[in-house]
Amino acid sequence: MEKFTTHTGIGVPLRRSNVDTDQIIPAVYLKRVTRTGFEDALFAAWRGDASFVLNQEAYSAGSVLVAGPDFGTGSSREHAVWALKDYGFKAVLASRFADIFRGNSGKQGLLAAQLAQEDIELIWKVLEAEPGTEITVDLEHKTVTCRDVVAAFSIDDYTRWRLMEGLDDIGLTLGHEEDIATFEANRAAWRPHTLPAKHLPTVEVTPARPVS
Amino acid sequence: MAGTLAEKVWRDHVVRKGTGGEPDLLYIDLHLVHEVTSPQAFEGLRLADRQVRRPDLTIATEDHNTPTLDIDLPIADLTSRTQIETLRRNAEDFGIRLHSLGDADQGIVHAVGPQLGLTQPGLTVVCGDSHTSTHGAFGALAFGIGTSEVEHVLATQTLPLAPFKTMAITVNGELPAGATSKDIILAIIAKIGTGGGQGYVLEYRGEAIRKLSMEARMTICNMSIEAGARAGMIAPDETTFAYLKGRPHAPEGAEWDAAMEYWKTLRTDDDAVFDAEVVLEAADLEPYVTWGTNPGQGLPISGRVPVPEEIADENARVAAERAVEYMDLVPGTPLRDIAVDTVFIGSCTNGRIEDLRSVAKVLKGRTKAENVRVLVVPASARVRLQAEAEGLDQIFLDFGAEWRNAGCSMCLGMNPDQLAPGERAASTSNRNFEGRQGKGGRTHLVSPLVAAATAVRGTLSAVSDLDLAGDVDLTSFDGSPLAPLDPSVPMHV
Numbered sequence: 110m111e112k113f114t115t116h117t118g119i120g121v122p123l124r125r126s127n128v129d130t131d132q133i134i135p136a137v138y139l140k141r142v143t144r145t146g147f148e149d150a151l152f153a154a155w156r157g158d159a160s161f162v163l164n165q166e167a168y169s170a171g172s173v174l175v176a177g178p179d180f181g182t183g184s185s186r187e188h189a190v191w192a193l194k195d196y197g198f199k200a201v202l203a204s205r206f207a208d209i210f211r212g213n214s215g216k217q218g219l220l221a222a223q224l225a226q227e228d229i230e231l232i233w234k235v236l237e238a239e240p241g242t243e244i245t246v247d248l249e250h251k252t253v254t255c256r257d258v259v260a261a262f263s264i265d266d267y268t269r270w271r272l273m274e275g276l277d278d279i280g281l282t283l284g285h286e287e288d289i290a291t292f293e294a295n296r297a298a299w300r301p302h303t304l305p306a307k308h309l310p311t312v313e314v315t316p317a318r319p320v321s
Numbered sequence: 322m323a324g325t326l327a328e329k330v331w332r333d334h335v336v337r338k339g340t341g342g343e344p345d346l347l348y349i350d351l352h353l354v355h356e357v358t359s360p361q362a363f364e365g366l367r368l369a370d371r372q373v374r375r376p377d378l379t380i381a382t383e384d385h386n387t388p389t390l391d392i393d394l395p396i397a398d399l400t401s402r403t404q405i406e407t408l409r410r411n412a413e414d415f416g417i418r419l420h421s422l423g424d425a426d427q428g429i430v431h432a433v434g435p436q437l438g439l440t441q442p443g444l445t446v447v448c449g450d451s452h453t454s455t456h457g458a459f460g461a462l463a464f465g466i467g468t469s470e471v472e473h474v475l476a477t478q479t480l481p482l483a484p485f486k487t488m489a490i491t492v493n494g495e496l497p498a499g500a501t502s503k504d505i506i507l508a509i510i511a512k513i514g515t516g517g518g519q520g521y522v523l524e525y526r527g528e529a530i531r532k533l534s535m536e537a538r539m540t541i542c543n544m545s546i547e548a549g550a551r552a553g554m555i556a557p558d559e560t561t562f563a564y565l566k567g568r569p570h571a572p573e574g575a576e577w578d579a580a581m582e583y584w585k586t587l588r589t590d591d592d593a594v595f596d597a598e599v600v601l602e603a604a605d606l607e608p609y610v611t612w613g614t615n616p617g618q619g620l621p622i623s624g625r626v627p628v629p630e631e632i633a634d635e636n637a638r639v640a641a642e643r644a645v646e647y648m649d650l651v652p653g654t655p656l657r658d659i660a661v662d663t664v665f666i667g668s669c670t671n672g673r674i675e676d677l678r679s680v681a682k683v684l685k686g687r688t689k690a691e692n693v694r695v696l697v698v699p700a701s702a703r704v705r706l707q708a709e710a711e712g713l714d715q716i717f718l719d720f721g722a723e724w725r726n727a728g729c730s731m732c733l734g735m736n737p738d739q740l741a742p743g744e745r746a747a748s749t750s751n752r753n754f755e756g757r758q759g760k761g762g763r764t765h766l767v768s769p770l771v772a773a774a775t776a777v778r779g780t781l782s783a784v785s786d787l788d789l790a791g792d793v794d795l796t797s798f799d800g801s802p803l804a805p806l807d808p809s810v811p812m813h814v
């Protein structure tokens with residue numbers, strides 16, 4: 110994972126609240142089995158609309174998304190983060206994020222920065238008045254700068270540290286392998302195991318057919 | 322130390338306490354896997370040359386993409402087929418138990434865990450699917466995770482987790498006839514909003530919750546995520562224990578006794594403090610339906626489509642304007658006047674045997690409204706077999722409904738079961754987002770009883786709108802377990 114300290118890029122005003130993950134990436138794209146190449150899927154339902162913000166020349170190369178409250182609600186699909194990243198976004202600013210989306214972002218190196226809604230409104234105004242304006246996101250000092258708007262954002266310390274160090278989760282945990290083994294040794298025997306498999310009586314399942 | 326139910330389960334799973342803002346490392350008891358959110362996780366394991374730490378705590382099924390017709394033929398949609406074949410290969414390579422299409426234990430992952438008795442009180446349960454909250458109905462701490470977390474659990478059987486807050490949702494009193502646990506949860510979400518549970522683990526309690534069957538409790542916990550919550554839980558009690566007893570993976574003999582001793586401690590201490598509390602009176606509830614494009618946009622069925630201009634909060638107003646436009650509704654229209662094209666009965670919210678029984682009670686001896694397509698999709702193949710053993714399938718077919726194989730189906734339209742653009746559905750599923758059930762499709766979330774009544778009348782309806790001649794007791798959900806199941810003994814409704 111790449112280290113994140115500061116990033117400067119074009120800001121994209123997305124004046125919508127409650128942008129759920131079905132809007133970020135519709136379910137049909139979840140069928141892919143790869144980890145990359147989701148840029149075409151981002152906001153797919155809106156991309157056909159010429160007035161949609163990413164279809165406007167000045168914003169199309171954006172890398173800092175400035176969204177309304179409750180961004181990333183709905184399904185836990187991590188593809189939402191992949192699609193944002195694959196498109197080129199490095200950071201999303203909003204006044205509220207869905208927990209799962211926020212968690213997914215941190216693990217993928219996408220910064221989810223929480224700002225006050227007043228600051229989001231100020232930034233929207235700047236970005237709309239001058240499409241193509243750049244935003245600087247400074248993770249070290251937890252500030253966002255867009256022209257004369259300078260706003261503080263919040264992010265939990267742990268995620269911030271990991272983003273700044275570019276640390277992979279699994280490697281971190283495997284450093285505590287001994288603790289895991291100790292825990293397992295003390296785990297109650299009655300807790301369920303999926304193997305060996307136990308079943309109800311085997312029965313044949315006949316396929317349903319289309320009704321004529 | 323006094324604790325809430327959620328805190329107790331958490332404490333019992335801490336492998337390593339986080340220091341200095343670092344999250345705790347939690348042990349995961351049960352990891353459920355399906356074909357959509359797992360391929361990249363397995364790809365990640367291979368890339369890093371890692372193994373699955375505990376295949377014996379992992380189980381996989383095929384559900385999101387599976388067709389509900391012709392399951393013995395190759396899957397026509399190539400991408401769906403690729404995902405399913407990828408899961409089969411991964412399960413084989415990593416030694417994971419998989420219930421494939423055609424297997425009696427195949428089905429929606431959240432139906433399969435409970436029916437096999439794998440979902441038990443006091444466990445930590447995760448799955449790459451937000452509706453993992455379903456399993457909280459057993460007093461488990463169960464939540465959805467993203468694909469990189471799936472990879473993390475596969476590799477380490479643990480997850481680093483930031484602490485949560487707790488919210489008590491107390492539902493007092495008794496539900497009126499015709500109202501169900503689905504209406505309780507739709508009412509809760511309408512009250513606290515789709516962001517109201519954010520950062521919280523919800524604990525549902527109170528008389529109305531205690532009276533619910535296990536399956537009805539699962540419906541409530543299932544939709545906790547629609548209130549933005551991390552998870553939803555219900556303390557285990559006699560209903561829970563009775564449901565578990567005798568299931569294939571439930572403990573037996575001395576182990577059952579040891580488990581029971583622990584399970585009985587799984588309740589919120591009287592002196593424990595919740596971070597937030599919400600109270601609801603069940604007696605005030607009536608069937609709820611959603612009119613908009615998020616699950617919080619719901620109203621009692623006697624209501625009318627809201628008039629956006631009358632909404633004071635600006636964000637809510639803008640959202641309502643968009644929703645009313647997308648849903649193609651005229652503000653002020655009585656909800657009962659809304660005509661639907663499709664009725665979908667199924668999903669991990671309401672595709673279990675009790676749901677199908679309650680629907681069959683309403684549909685029996687009736688015929689569907691003209692021009693309405695009615696799809697009944699059991700949550701799992703076991704549910705389907707049980708329904709067939711009880712003769713429910715024939716009631717559905719006589720009514721004019723389609724009876725399908727198990728899977729997620731039209732809940733999210735990843736398989737061919739989709740709404741056409743502009744089509745309107747009454748759906749027992751959990752999400753009414755734009756395009757959720759098919760591009761341009763319009764979804765009204767409803768309970769199974771409302772879905773059934775709507776299928777009869779063709780417009781959003783409650784069972785009280787039907788002439789039920791007093792012979793149908795809609796309150797008697799007996800919660801009969803799926804196991805022990807002997808399909809050769811049909812039990813007719």
Ligand code: SF4
Nearest residue numbers: 452668669729732733
């Ligand atoms: S039935 Fe719907 S909500 Fe449930 S797991 Fe399947 S797609 Fe998700």
